[in-house]
Amino acid sequence: MDVIQVPATPKEAFNKHRRISDLIKAQVAHLKHVEEKLPSTQRAALPSHAIVTENDAAQYIAAMTSFIRGESKPAAKPKKHVVAIRNTAPIDLAAAAEPDKRPGRAPKKHPKKSVKKKMTPRGRR
Amino acid sequence: MLDRSLPGIKNLKHVVVLMMENRSFDHMLGALHASNPAIDGLTGHETNPDSTGEPVTVSDSAEYQSQLDPDPDHHFPAVDLQIFGGVTTALDPNRQPNMQGFVKSYFNQQHNLRHSRLILNYFTPDKLPVLTTLAKQYAVFNRWFSSIPGPTLCNRAFAHYGTSFGQVSMDVFYWNKQYKSIYERLNDAGHSTRLYYFDEASSSLEVINLLKEQPSLFGTFQDFLTACARNKLPEYTFIEPNYTDHDDPNGAGELVACDQHPDHDVRAGEQFIATVYNAIRNNPSLWPNTAILIVYDEHGGIYDHVPPPACLPDGFVAQPTATGTPDPFHFDRLGVRVPAVLISPWVKAGSTIDDVFEHASIPATATEYFLGQYPTRSPREIAANTFLQHLDLSTMRADSDCPKFKL
Numbered sequence: 001m002d003v004i005q006v007p008a009t010p011k012e013a014f015n016k017h018r019r020i021s022d023l024i025k026a027q028v029a030h031l032k033h034v035e036e037k038l039p040s041t042q043r044a045a046l047p048s049h050a051i052v053t054e055n056d057a058a059q060y061i062a063a064m065t066s067f068i069r070g071e072s073k074p075a076a077k078p079k080k081h082v083v084a085i086r087n088t089a090p091i092d093l094a095a096a097a098e099p100d101k102r103p104g105r106a107p108k109k110h111p112k113k114s115v116k117k118k119m120t121p122r123g124r125r
Numbered sequence: 126m127l128d129r130s131l132p133g134i135k136n137l138k139h140v141v142v143l144m145m146e147n148r149s150f151d152h153m154l155g156a157l158h159a160s161n162p163a164i165d166g167l168t169g170h171e172t173n174p175d176s177t178g179e180p181v182t183v184s185d186s187a188e189y190q191s192q193l194d195p196d197p198d199h200h201f202p203a204v205d206l207q208i209f210g211g212v213t214t215a216l217d218p219n220r221q222p223n224m225q226g227f228v229k230s231y232f233n234q235q236h237n238l239r240h241s242r243l244i245l246n247y248f249t250p251d252k253l254p255v256l257t258t259l260a261k262q263y264a265v266f267n268r269w270f271s272s273i274p275g276p277t278l279c280n281r282a283f284a285h286y287g288t289s290f291g292q293v294s295m296d297v298f299y300w301n302k303q304y305k306s307i308y309e310r311l312n313d314a315g316h317s318t319r320l321y322y323f324d325e326a327s328s329s330l331e332v333i334n335l336l337k338e339q340p341s342l343f344g345t346f347q348d349f350l351t352a353c354a355r356n357k358l359p360e361y362t363f364i365e366p367n368y369t370d371h372d373d374p375n376g377a378g379e380l381v382a383c384d385q386h387p388d389h390d391v392r393a394g395e396q397f398i399a400t401v402y403n404a405i406r407n408n409p410s411l412w413p414n415t416a417i418l419i420v421y422d423e424h425g426g427i428y429d430h431v432p433p434p435a436c437l438p439d440g441f442v443a444q445p446t447a448t449g450t451p452d453p454f455h456f457d458r459l460g461v462r463v464p465a466v467l468i469s470p471w472v473k474a475g476s477t478i479d480d481v482f483e484h485a486s487i488p489a490t491a492t493e494y495f496l497g498q499y500p501t502r503s504p505r506e507i508a509a510n511t512f513l514q515h516l517d518l519s520t521m522r523a524d525s526d527c528p529k530f531k532l
Contacts, residue, residue, distance in 0.1 A: 014381045
């Protein structure tokens with residue numbers, strides 16, 4: 001039997017700015033549910049950026065997953081918030097935590113530019 | 126009862142399940158009916174009425190990306206419309222699972238008549254060389270249905286627990302967990318098992334119970350590849366694809382979603398399936414003793430022509446407040462049919478399997494093979510068909526007889 005060549009995925013298929021689907025919203029909501037149970041000191045060290053795009057979600061999911069799995073300490077709180085890349089309102093998450101009213105925690109209402117967040121390196125197993 | 130005297134079963138050491146996202150059987154495999162009539166796919170004449178009542182015929186013009194945007198609705202009320210054509214209550218004698226509401230359902234999202242018809246599109250086999258080759262060269266399940274006519278998380282719960290604990294939505298939190306997951310059962314009995322998610326940024330969809338409470342069950346897809354290469358594959362493996370386009374957290378570049386969930390590019394999923402297959406197929410220490418199941422969690426709102434059958438009630442009831450429909454749901458009907466392929470060198474090429482399967486068949490099969498009798502399971506799982514008896518060749522297929530993929 002001949003070896004079958006698998007077509008490559010074109011580069012333009014990648015769109016990290018795509019708005020998250022209901023599935024990813026649910027995944028984030030479940031992680032927010034876990035986050036809510038954490039002591040405030042630990043929560044403060046986790047990312048708190050608005051989650052609009054797939055890349056926004058991935059950054060939060062990565063930090064939470066590594067934290068849950070105990071592979072790293074909570075990511076150092078970024079000095080700059082990661083903001084929505086598209087000029088759209090953050091998506092309402094059904095199981096999201098109560099709005100955090102601590103000073104400086106609210107997401108920007110009118111994001112102007114993308115800020116790349118530094119993630120704490122996490123070792124792969 | 127599994128016949129353990131079958132050579133394929135005597136050799137079997139590993140079961141690997143790869144669960145993809147949101148595509149129906151006819152959308153992905155329906156075109157194979159033309160070359161193999163035993164595959165219950167499409168004749169090309171199936172129709173659905175659009176919102177004006179005009180019949181729309183299925184079309185072989187599915188595209189890899191951008192066609193199913195917005196994501197077709199597949200929450201419980203939408204799937205009810207897709208299956209029953211808009212007759213919402215069992216009090217109406219006209220309520221029959223006729224699969225006539227798919228175009229109407231997609232129309233509801235944008236009120237765009239032309240766009241709504243795209244929900245009937247399906248792929249030609251040449252566009253999906255990996256999945257269709259595996260389907261043609263191993264065994265296709267003609268009757269593998271999602272467990273619930275609803276969205277992802279409740280359906281995936283059936284693959285882990287044999288039930289969704291009464292949930293028909295994405296709010297699956299398992300507070301009243303009464304059945305152990307397949308992983309807990311295997312661990313308790315000293316068997317090795319792992320769930321491999323793609324990476325930390327994609328993670329698992331099984332957050333609340335398994336990831337949170339039993340993080341040691343998990344590994345990354347790279348861990349899976351390493352385990353295969355080192356002949357350290359667990360006895361039971363469940364693989365989750367990459368659910369998002371994202372930058373690699375470790376700076377390795379762009380990682381494209383490979384789950385095939387609309388509107389992710391279907392080609393990336395083809396590559397992912399081939400990568401999983403190759404990791405086992407190309408390892409002579411694994412290939413003779415591993416069975417691979419490739420299955421999709423649910424249909425994603427996309428057309429399929431086979432009405433889901435009734436099934437044994439699950440012992441739970443979802444009230445109308447949860448279902449969004451007039452009637453409560455007793456977990457007594459399966460969801461829409463999904464692609465499922467069983468792969469092993471002990472499976473005859475071109476096989477079709479006509480028995481009814483659902484995602485509870487996954488823990489049922491692993492339990493039957495690795496543990497034997499295990500009574501504390503959901504009624505649905507206990508009643509579910511298992512699939513390893515289809516490794517029924519008397520001699521293993523020659524290496525040259527089994528397909529290989531080049532990435």
